[in-house]
Amino acid sequence: MPFEPLTHEPAVDPAQAREIARDVVVIPNLGVDLVPNIGVIGGSHSVLVVDTGLGPRNAEKVLAFAAEHARGRRLYLTTTHFHPEHAFGAQVFADEATYLVNSAQAADLVHKGPGYLEMFRGLGTPVARALDGVDFVTPDVVYDDEYDLDLGGRVVRLAATGRAHSKGDQVVTVPDAGVLFTGDLVETGQFSIFPWFPPYDTDVSGPRWIEVLGRLAAAGPDLVVPGHGDVSGRRILTDVREYLELLRDETWKRRDSALPEESIAAEVEALMIERHPEWEGRDWIAKGVGCFCADHSGHEAAGTGEAAEGASA
Template sequence: MTTTALGIREYKRGLTDLGNGAYAWLQPDGGWGWSNAGLVVDGDESLLVDTLFDKYLTAEMLGAMQRAEPAAAEIGWLVNTHSNGDHCNGNELVTGAEIVASKACAEEMAHESPAMMAKLMAHAPEMGEVGEFFLHCFGNFAFEGIEQRPPTRTFEGAFDIRVGDKDVHLQQVGPAHTAGDVLAWVPSERLVYTGDILFIEGHPILWAGPVQNWIDACDYIEGLDPALVVPGHGPITDLRGVRAVRDYLVYIRDEARKRYDAGMPVLEAARDISLADYDSWGDAERIAVNTSVLYKEFAGDHGPNDTQALFAMMAQLHKERRG
């Protein structure tokens, strides 16, 4: 497949035809909440990889998919790559589909709710610096009235789905970005939908870890030898994009470790790690979460994250970096 000749590297909002019944739905610039999704069609069967952050965005995407492929009117399988709302908040619009995710993803989803998000956003204007940051990240999305639709089928390890004559192989690689990250590999097209195991041209965010699982996930993708890689955020890529994320993870792990061993406080370390090589990547304040979660991992602390504190740190770095 001569990808450049087809122009599919173009990073344009909406549906990108990857050929032979495979599609990506892209939402530039790929920053906070602007996630990608995927569609695989064969004959009259179809599989959707992820829904979007709200119902308006998801409805627009489903409409475009149905115009491109009538089979998308009755999606049989919906895969949620992980539990973050920008990959599952639109599930209720995909009526009748079997919703499949890893067991760990389903468990994590049960602790996250769009209603809580709506409430948080309503209070954001009174929350000072962190409220401003919430609005910067999530102010463009509509969280009211979303009915959470959890997975109807869960698995651990791997799960194979047949879509017409095509195989779609789901592989659990988390905990990494979140507790239950899953990749969707379509061998006949040498195409992989990675969910948030890949952020392209944006800083990855390590909510769960261990970081080694995420590095291993990059190696696993490389081992598949894909021709086309659809990330969870950012433009379609190939192995170069996979290697860039792997290099970033190794770099921040090693840099955070040096500072942890030297006893440097976490926020100071997050400020101190040079991101000069990643200047063009968005959402650099995520280094605060990455450093914090790495410190936690180094300390052998398996407790839950203090999400509020993490957002407060990101808000501070975001403000500082903007000057």
């Protein structure tokens, strides 16, 4: 979610799709802002689409690609979280696919979806055009913690992670292929996206995010499909976790000083850019500092609760 208005169309390009494992296809975002990596996962009788692209027109392209790939197999749709470029095309699939999400994400769509729609419409004419006609649909299947989806000779696991990048984050694992779709829990080539917009949205949790990435890395996937950026090996999970830990530590080191938050953010941003000069999305560093400052204000007292929440996710 960039801060400057976009001047280009955030267009999904199915012509660039590539197979990363047997019957696991990724339509890559190719570094285009507000275009996610989209997955198409096949079994003998069904195909699962992961994320829709921004708005109905992108989703129509994704649906057409998935239907051609499916060749008569049943279609399912899931979304990694409720943010517009990942989920705001679900309506296009309404009569063609069964839509599955976790309960926290379903609640995010209801309570936060309209506000994010208005916010994103302010990101420039191309974005507003892509979001024209968005309608929110009720998922067909809502689960709480985990859901095993049988595609025929292949079971794909949908799992709610608990609060991290958002309250409703979900990962999608293809165990027989060693592939993990993370949504915006992981990006490659850019600083982690912190949707820290007080007072409107403060659900992102840096400490919980770090815990989630530790669990995902321990599962040992072979390939990781991030929300944005190149498909990578499992090391990316550790790289992102280590970045978040450094961001946390440098922020908390300064949190109780007399420095105002703006000065803390400037100092930490300089350190992070020095460490990762090639990464995009530098504006997200200050958002992360704000998030960690808020978490630190009660992190010792809340530590037991955070640990319990992580254990139940």
